[in-house]
Amino acid sequence: MALLEIRDVVMRLGETPVLNHLTMEFWAGHVHALVGPNGAGKSTLANTIMGLFGYTAFEGDIVYDGESLKGVPVDERARRGITLAWQEPARFQGLPVHKYIRAGAKDPSDDRVDQALLKVGLDPRTYRDRACDRTLSGGERKRVEIAALLAMEPRVVLMDEPDSGIDIQAINHIFDAIQFFKQNGATVILITHSLPVLQQAEHAFLLCNGRLRDKGPISKIENYFAENCIMCATPNEPEKRQGAWQ
């Protein structure tokens, strides 16, 4: 059974619907990818699932573990097991990395924090006491974020472009983390523009202009990358496209 269901969701930001009658299912112990051009609505969908400020008013329903998430605040969703890693993680002045990781950790022990750092390839002796602020490089900050997710042991992990700013060696640590979540029975949802990240997934959804254009095993959706979006001849032009796809 699906752990998370998007049921005919319409979300408007301003006038136009940014999510337009989306219906999707996400399964426990599976890795899913959301792909599609800039502005397609991928981040909006992730923010809506997380229930972030400004993303709570939508039509349709989002059902998690058999219950509607409507009206459930962000922190309660997180305590029920849903979490999100932003494309650009927030910086926290003066907050040591170990405290940051510990804050959301299921087991807040020193060992657990160190293990999480090791898993993303950061030496705890070097990074534990670093501040989670602008002095971390972009890639380091993103790896700390993944470490925080690992320590949290979530049931649904939303990752918005997990590879952006990550070097080619460190990307393997991110991939390990993704597979680790999956092995532990979590539902992973990756938002990506990159083929190697897409290939971490088993199922993919192609969004364009707020609509679900296609879905299936990644072998099918990979064509979207290979053929440079020819499936969708008029990306993000609603009037022209809507006729063609409805």
Add this chain to the structure above:
Amino acid sequence: MTLVDQNDIDAIWQSIGMAEHKHEDDVVKITVSGNRVLGAHLLPGVEVDADEKPDGVAVNFRILDEAFIAKPIQLCFGVMPETGMQHIELNLNIGENSRASVVAHCTFPNAVDVVHRMDAVINVGRGACYSYFERHVHGPAGGVTVVPKAKIHLGADARFKTEFELIKGRVGVMDIDYEAECEAGSVIELIARIIGAGDDRVKINETAHLRGERSRAFLQSYLALKHDAFAEVYNTVTAHADGAKGHVDCKEIVQGRAVARAVPIVDVRHPGAHVTHEAAIGSVDSKQLQTLLARGLDEEAATDLIIEGMLG
């Protein structure tokens, strides 16, 4: 100096959680409770004489020229009863080319109506390097009026850094007023970190006059306010000489009905001087907050963690 009652000394250090340091012989330590100097442990290079007054003490504190005091000097000013007045008149002379740092603990754990007033004259001699860290430990009820005033003079190439921290317990009323004159090549840093709640009132007035060439000042005030707390921060840097550089940084996080006001004043009187300022007042950053909410912290815990990082 008067009799030393070890029990009184222990009580006051215990109130700030530092009882375990009492046997360190290589640390200068002075304990003042109310108007009594309970104990003073000195080392070569440090001279202190103190006069007990009806409502406090007058302390002459000297670091001799060229002295190097390796470990931070520990001062403890406390008022243990619920009510009382403690007026510290401090005359501080930091000798030329000396090096010393002071950690001053001010503890009023039971205060209902306590006034702690400090009038300090601080002279940092040529080439000296001196830092002063004042940490306040107040009880949960506030009940303290803290009025520290300091007139500071920095000789040529002297360095002086003062940090004022009140992040445990309630403020009560706080009125900080520091004014510094800085000669050529000297560096001053005035830093305040304060958390206010309830009906706390905080006023910070810090001024640095960069008189000498290449003198530098950095004024930083970080405050977090909630409930009905009120704070006003006046940070002023005046620059009068070539190569003088200053920066004023004021950050205040307000929650609930709290009110914050920041007035950075930059007064530059030499074309070769450069002074900048930034002031930010607002609620906690939304992305930071939502990040921690998305880890399962509730809003209060998330806000506290953000503030702890910022002020800690």
